[in-house]
Amino acid sequence: MTKIKTQYNRRSFLKVSTAAGGGMLLGFSWLASCSPTPEQIRKMPDTWFDINGFLKIGDNGLVTIMSPNPEIGQNVKTAMPMIIAEELDIDWNEVLVEQAPLNTDIFTRQLAGGSQSIRQGWQSLRMAGATARHMLVMAAAKVWQVPHNEITTALGTLYHKASDKSMGYGEVAGAASKLTVPEEVVLKEPKDFNIIGSSRLNVDGPDIIQGKPLFGLDIQEEGMLTAMIVHPPAFGMKYKAANTKEILSMPGIRDAFPINIYPEGAQKQWSDGGGIAELVAIVGETTWQCMQAKKALKVEWEQVSTLESSSDHEEALTKLLNTPSKVAARKDGNVNKAFANANKVIERTYSAPFLAHNTMEPMNFFANITAEKAILKGPIQTPEFLEKTIESVLDMPIEHIDIQMTRMGGGFGRRLYGHFGVEAAVISKKMQAPIKLVYSREDDMTQGTYRPAYKVRYKAGLDAEGKLIAWHVIGAGTNDDLVFENRFPAGAVDNYLAEKHRLESNITTGAWRAPRSNFIAGAEQSFIDEVAELAGKDPIDFRLELFDRAINDPVGDPKTNDYDPKRFAGVLQLAREKSGWSSNKTNRSLGVSAYYCHNSYVAEIIDLEMDGNMPKINKVWCAVDCGIVINPLSARNQIEGGIIDGIGHATYSALSFENGKPEQQNFDTYQLIRQKQAPKEIETFFVDNGIDPTGLGEPSLPPISGALANALYKATGTRYYRQPFISERQVIG
Amino acid sequence: MAKFNVNINGKQREIEVDPTTPMLWVLRDHLKLVGTKYGCGVAQCGACTVHLGDNAVRSCQLPISAVGDKEITTIEGLSEHGDHPVQKAWIEEDVYQCGYCQAGQIMNATAFLKSNPNPTEGEIEAAMHGNICRCGTYTRIKKAIQSAANSKIA
Ligand code: FES
Numbered sequence: 063m064t065k066i067k068t069q070y071n072r073r074s075f076l077k078v079s080t081a082a083g084g085g086m087l088l089g090f091s092w093l094a095s096c097s098p099t100p101e102q103i104r105k106m107p108d109t110w111f112d113i114n115g116f117l118k119i120g121d122n123g124l125v126t127i128m129s130p131n132p133e134i135g136q137n138v139k140t141a142m143p144m145i146i147a148e149e150l151d152i153d154w155n156e157v158l159v160e161q162a163p164l165n166t167d168i169f170t171r172q173l174a175g176g177s178q179s180i181r182q183g184w185q186s187l188r189m190a191g192a193t194a195r196h197m198l199v200m201a202a203a204k205v206w207q208v209p210h211n212e213i214t215t216a217l218g219t220l221y222h223k224a225s226d227k228s229m230g231y232g233e234v235a236g237a238a239s240k241l242t243v244p245e246e247v248v249l250k251e252p253k254d255f256n257i258i259g260s261s262r263l264n265v266d267g268p269d270i271i272q273g274k275p276l277f278g279l280d281i282q283e284e285g286m287l288t289a290m291i292v293h294p295p296a297f298g299m300k301y302k303a304a305n306t307k308e309i310l311s312m313p314g315i316r317d318a319f320p321i322n323i324y325p326e327g328a329q330k331q332w333s334d335g336g337g338i339a340e341l342v343a344i345v346g347e348t349t350w351q352c353m354q355a356k357k358a359l360k361v362e363w364e365q366v367s368t369l370e371s372s373s374d375h376e377e378a379l380t381k382l383l384n385t386p387s388k389v390a391a392r393k394d395g396n397v398n399k400a401f402a403n404a405n406k407v408i409e410r411t412y413s414a415p416f417l418a419h420n421t422m423e424p425m426n427f428f429a430n431i432t433a434e435k436a437i438l439k440g441p442i443q444t445p446e447f448l449e450k451t452i453e454s455v456l457d458m459p460i461e462h463i464d465i466q467m468t469r470m471g472g473g474f475g476r477r478l479y480g481h482f483g484v485e486a487a488v489i490s491k492k493m494q495a496p497i498k499l500v501y502s503r504e505d506d507m508t509q510g511t512y513r514p515a516y517k518v519r520y521k522a523g524l525d526a527e528g529k530l531i532a533w534h535v536i537g538a539g540t541n542d543d544l545v546f547e548n549r550f551p552a553g554a555v556d557n558y559l560a561e562k563h564r565l566e567s568n569i570t571t572g573a574w575r576a577p578r579s580n581f582i583a584g585a586e587q588s589f590i591d592e593v594a595e596l597a598g599k600d601p602i603d604f605r606l607e608l609f610d611r612a613i614n615d616p617v618g619d620p621k622t623n624d625y626d627p628k629r630f631a632g633v634l635q636l637a638r639e640k641s642g643w644s645s646n647k648t649n650r651s652l653g654v655s656a657y658y659c660h661n662s663y664v665a666e667i668i669d670l671e672m673d674g675n676m677p678k679i680n681k682v683w684c685a686v687d688c689g690i691v692i693n694p695l696s697a698r699n700q701i702e703g704g705i706i707d708g709i710g711h712a713t714y715s716a717l718s719f720e721n722g723k724p725e726q727q728n729f730d731t732y733q734l735i736r737q738k739q740a741p742k743e744i745e746t747f748f749v750d751n752g753i754d755p756t757g758l759g760e761p762s763l764p765p766i767s768g769a770l771a772n773a774l775y776k777a778t779g780t781r782y783y784r785q786p787f788i789s790e791r792q793v794i795g
Numbered sequence: 796m797a798k799f800n801v802n803i804n805g806k807q808r809e810i811e812v813d814p815t816t817p818m819l820w821v822l823r824d825h826l827k828l829v830g831t832k833y834g835c836g837v838a839q840c841g842a843c844t845v846h847l848g849d850n851a852v853r854s855c856q857l858p859i860s861a862v863g864d865k866e867i868t869t870i871e872g873l874s875e876h877g878d879h880p881v882q883k884a885w886i887e888e889d890v891y892q893c894g895y896c897q898a899g900q901i902m903n904a905t906a907f908l909k910s911n912p913n914p915t916e917g918e919i920e921a922a923m924h925g926n927i928c929r930c931g932t933y934t935r936i937k938k939a940i941q942s943a944a945n946s947k948i949a
């Protein structure tokens with residue numbers, strides 16, 4: 063029996079009250095943690111106990127969850143009610159999920175990022191569901207005057223079989239809300255789950271296919287104007303002057319003016335990221351009118367720092383790879399000695415360009431700022447940080463700021479950086495009118511906040527038996543240092559050295575789906591493939607040997623190794639079995655790759671053939687260990703999306719710079735993967751191990767570029783070192 | 796500014812607007828039909844796809860002055876209750892992630908299936924190549940189109 067405590071040290075994760083309009087309102091902490099050790103309890107921060115989610119059972123039996131987490135396409139809006147419905151024992155179709163507005167008094171973690179929504183909500187949602195069920199049972203026992211353990215529940219109804227009594231949850235919800243919250247409740251055993259682990263359709267599906275107004279860009283309000291911005295054409299430039307007066311006579315244009323969204327003394331948050339302080343704003347009646355005025359606007363810019371080009375980054379990153387770091391990120395054994403003694407040594411360099419997020423829905427935000435109140439609405443992953451910046455920029459008490467979240471037309475990390483919300487607020491305040499700020503695709507693509515450009519060099523040494531005895535990795539990125547020193551193969555090689563550098567750049571960067579992993583996983587897994595070949599071993603066997611080493615005789619303290627070698631080997635074996643790898647037909651070009659990030663393990667195998675010089679991907683097998691899978695249908699969707707995203711960017715996409723100016727500004731020059739280029743089939747297999755669920759939004763993306771490069775090598779005889787694979791000339795570096 | 800009379804989803808609508816205004820913005824800003832999405836504005840992504848008569852067109856490239864008396868159908872007018880066979884197939888296959896591109900995908904798919912009710916896999920891929928899905932739902936889009944085609948009522 064799994065019991066979960068609902069309180070520690072007289073602090074409770076739950077609060078119950080009678081709902082307005084009747085029924086029961088159960089507030090719960092999103093961060094509630096199950097069975098912590100006494101040490102952990104002592105350290106548990108008070109914020110963990112803050113109530114930040116609500117479960118309401120109306121006296122009509124209707125169940126509503128008010129969720130603090132925004133939806134960015136990862137389908138938590140379906141997964142969350144499934145978890146609640148499971149423990150509460152109701153028909154999951156009868157749970158409604160409402161997006162709660164930001165209210166930092168009661169909501170804490172209101173952030174979609176790092177694939178953590180379900181991981182963190184898991185215990186809390188179960189606890190809330192189980193507690194509510196328990197209290198309903200207790201209330202029914204009182205009404206019926208029977209022992210509570212004789213009462214059973216199913217699909218939202220309470221039963222006392224012996225006396226043939228039954229009633230709906232709604233009938234006792236009000237009475238239940240007057241009981242005290244139990245100190246601990248019993249959770250279901252995973253083997254008894256019947257909603258969790260079953261495939262359920264996305265609850266927003268019907269609205270999506272009918273084109274209902276769900277997104278920030280769809281907001282329409284009484285008296286609302288449209289605003290657009292003009293930002294510097296190149297990084298390293300700043301606003302100087304503009305002919306704003308001249309465009310005021312254009313049809314529909316209400317005003318045009320320079321703004322500074324971070325005035326002197328304004329306190330910025332990390333989430334303001336690469337927000338550009340000085341911009342020109344154009345406000346008009348319609349989007350098209352603003353777009354015309356934008357074209358007519360002539361702005362004078364001045365250079366304030368270096369105008370960087372992609373060739374400069376290339377050179378500077380290479381220079382960094384040739385420079386030993388002052389302090390090694392991790393060092394086991396002695397690599398220099400091992401390389402000197404090695405039978406074979408191989409060294410390869412991998413690189414990737416900047417990438418834009420290119421969410422399908424460009425950045426936008428609605429703001430209505432009056433003297434008394436700031437109302438902001440739109441697609442954002444970090445509303446509580448936006449609120450803090452707004453508080454400082456508008457100098458307005460936080461209680462007067464109301465931030466609401468809409469569905470997001472894609473996130474991929476981009477909507478963690480909410481400077482566009484600040485821009486909307488500053489423009490609305492100046493106009494004294496509600497405005498919707500709209501970025502054009504070009505504004506969106508050239509604004510910054512990119513996935514950094516990266517370069518990494520690997521060196522490996524093999525002994526006479528083809529055993530890996532030395533490994534050296536040195537990596538660098540723009541505003542980022544790339545290398546995860548404790549990830550595989552750390553712990554599996556006696557002599558190991560990891561070094562990292564960071565190249566400062568005025569081109570702004572930010573988190574992009576699976577930060578750093580999105581590039582380094584593919585580079586590492588391509589290199590391992592080449593090392594295995596040099597060792598004369600099957601690439602899967604070669605990896606499994608390394609996991610064996612990490613399991614049986616780990617190098618260094620196994621706790622510092624940032625992976626579980628057993629689970630890692632498990633996904634690799636599963637992918638091998640499902641793809642029929644061992645019975646590798648000679649005409650198949652298969653490539654394998656495996657990676658661990660965001661607490662989940664993924665192994666992928668690609669089968670492709672060449673169609674001229676373009677790869678045609680016949681199939682991808684994907685084995686995933688992310689613990690319990692809440693909703694396999696949507697979990698598969700996430701996995702498939704990550705795979706297609708990863709293949710697309712590694713093969714086709716790049717953002718390059720000439721004198722600080724992005725050379726791609728729209729999808730005519732910035733290539734994204736399209737229908738014909740996507741795999742014909744993707745088959746996903748989940749490891750069934752009953753472990754608590756971990757992230758799914760990101761982990762399938764990082765390894766896939768490695769599997770692709772390795773399959774491409776099989777098909778073409780060329781190794782792929784430089785992304786994007788299709789347009790870059792592949793040279794051994 | 797000029798007055799136009801256009802037939803949208805079976806209704807005559809009178810709009811006074813600059814003749815160069817693309818239908819995308821007429822729909823979104825003037826008629827508040829926001830199901831049709833803006834993705835690129837340069838005919839590259841297909842998020843803005845609507846039907847002009849029986850053909851799928853990119854509304855970001857269609858100035859209102861070029862519409863004439865042809866009927867325009869948007870996602871809002873595709874079916875009354877979201878029960879067009881293609882929409883139903885989309886639900887069954889659980890196609891969407893963020894959902895932003897899907898109105899354009901569905902509008903392109905419905906026009907395509909009307910002209911080619913029994914497409915091969917290659918024909919579907921070619922027909923849908925112009926619609927970007929940044930979330931990467933391509934395999935499901937293809938499956939949904941195949942299953943709508945098999946239901947023979949598209
Ligand atoms: S918005 Fe029309 S094709 Fe992209």
Ligand code: FES
Binds near residue numbers: 894895929931
């Ligand atoms: S579902 Fe997000 S862009 Fe297609």
